Amino acid sequence: MQSKPLDVEFYSIPANAVARSLLGMRLVRILEGARLVGRITETEAYRGEEDLACHARAGRTARTAVMYGPPGRAYIYFTYGMHWMLNVVCEGLDFPAAVLVRAVEPVEGLEQIAQRRAGVPPRSWTDGPAKLCRAFGIDGSLNELDLTADNGRLWIEAGQPVSDENVVSGPRVGIGYAAEPWLSMPWRFQIRENEGHRSDG
C-alpha cells in the first residue's frame, strides 16, 4: 500500500481531535534501508499553556519551542534519563499543542523490530511510548522533523480509520502532578481491542 504523508491540514485542528483521528493511521520509519510500519493504537493530546499537564505550561523554552511552530512537525524529547517520546505538533502557529504517540501495532519490518527489541515478548515490542521509539529507532536526531514532507525518514500515512464504537477515551497517564480539570481531561485515546488483554469469560 503506497501512500503520502498526512498533510498539514490533518494536524491543524485541536490536538484532542487529532489524537482521535490518528488511531488506525500508519507510522512509517525508514531505518537503515528497512521500512518499519506500525498501526497507531493509542495517543494522548496536550494542548496550550493552560493545560497543566502540557510541557508548554512553563511557556516557550528551548525544549517546547517546537510546539509553538508549524503543525506536523515531530516533537521528540528525552525523559527518565533513558526514554525518548514521539509527539506530533498540532493546531496553529504560536499555540503550543501536540499528540503523544503512546502505542502502535507492528505491521511491517517485524524482523528489524524484533532485533531492536531482542529478549522482549512480541506483545510488548511497541505497546508503550518509549518502547515504540526504541523499536523504531526514533530519537532526538529526528526532533523538529517535518512529518508532512517527503523526508525519507519518518512520517505518518493514512490507514484504516477506527469507528467511534471501537475507541476508548480516558484521562492521560503519568500526569498526577497536574491539577483539575486537566488531571481528568479525557484526552487519552486507544483502540478498544488494545484496551486490555483480559480474556476472561
Added chain:
DNA sequence: ATCTAGATGACCT
C-alpha cells in the same frame, strides 16, 4: 496478575 523499586539525565524553579 499486581506491586515495588531502581535506572539515569534533561528540564524548570
Added chain:
DNA sequence: GGTCATCTAGATG
C-alpha cells in the same frame, strides 16, 4: 534540587 507524558526485573499472591 526535585521532578519527570517510563520501562524492566524481581518478588509476591
